[in-house]
Amino acid sequence: MEFFVGIDQVQPEEACTPVKQFGQPWPDHVAQKYVLRLRLDEVLEVLSTPYEGLIRELREDEIHEPLEEMEGDPRRFRELGYPSIQKLWRANPAVLSEVIKVYLHGELFDAVLTARPELGGRPFYVVNSVDRVWVEPKRLCLMGDVYRRGQGCGYCAWAFNAQAVAGNDAEAGSEKPSTDVLGVNPGG
Incomplete structure (x- = not known):
């Protein structure tokens, strides 16, 4: 696996995704672009089980709900024989790219970006979008926005405060932004 922010290669232990509000802008932060590249064996190890679950769910949902009304274009699965x-x-690498972008990016990121703020980890980068997914002959590539955790930034200090993440908001500080980034609800 290779993870780049801009032109710099970084370690996956330095990154995470927000638990909630994925894709929402961070106040006073400039987004950078990331590229995550994984080998086929890494993708299969991480996504085989979630993919099988998605297929089961789509087959079950097809009975109760027209596939045309579902997110993405699940009719392709039926047309391809699941x-x-x-x-x-x-x-069909283009369909796989869509599947990962629409349905399975969360499972992928959870498995390969290993910083865990909810467990006291201190990520340096927060992956916040999936703008493009493509398949190369032996690699899967994702690209999107990433934010760098700032030094002395009040928003970052709140978002990554271990006490707030643990749910002890009373001790985490009185001023908290209203945006819920890592699954911490400032309002309770």
């Missing part, structure tokens, strides 16, 4: 993730990689 293929395995390996077959999708080989035969």
Whole structure:
């Protein structure tokens, strides 16, 4: 796996995703672009089980709800015969890219970006969007926005405060931004 922020390669232990409000801008922060590249074996290890669950769910939902009304374009799965993730990689990489962008990016990030603020980890980067996903012959690539945790930034200090993350808001400080970034609800 390779993880780049701009042109710099960084370690996955230095990054996480927000628990809530993925895709929302961070006040007073400038987004940078990231590229995450994973080998086929890494993708299969991480996404085979979630993909199988997605296929089961789509088949069940097809009975109760027209696929045309669902997020993304799940009709493609039915048209392709609900293929395995390996077959999708080989035969329909554009569909696999859409699947990961729409349905499975959260599972992927949770598995490979290993900083855990909710467990006291202190990530340096927060991946906050998936703008593009593409498949190369032996790699899956994702690109999107990432924010760098600032030094002395009040928003970052709140968002990454271990006491607030643990739910002890009374001791975490009195001034908190209204944006819920890491799953910490400032209002209670």
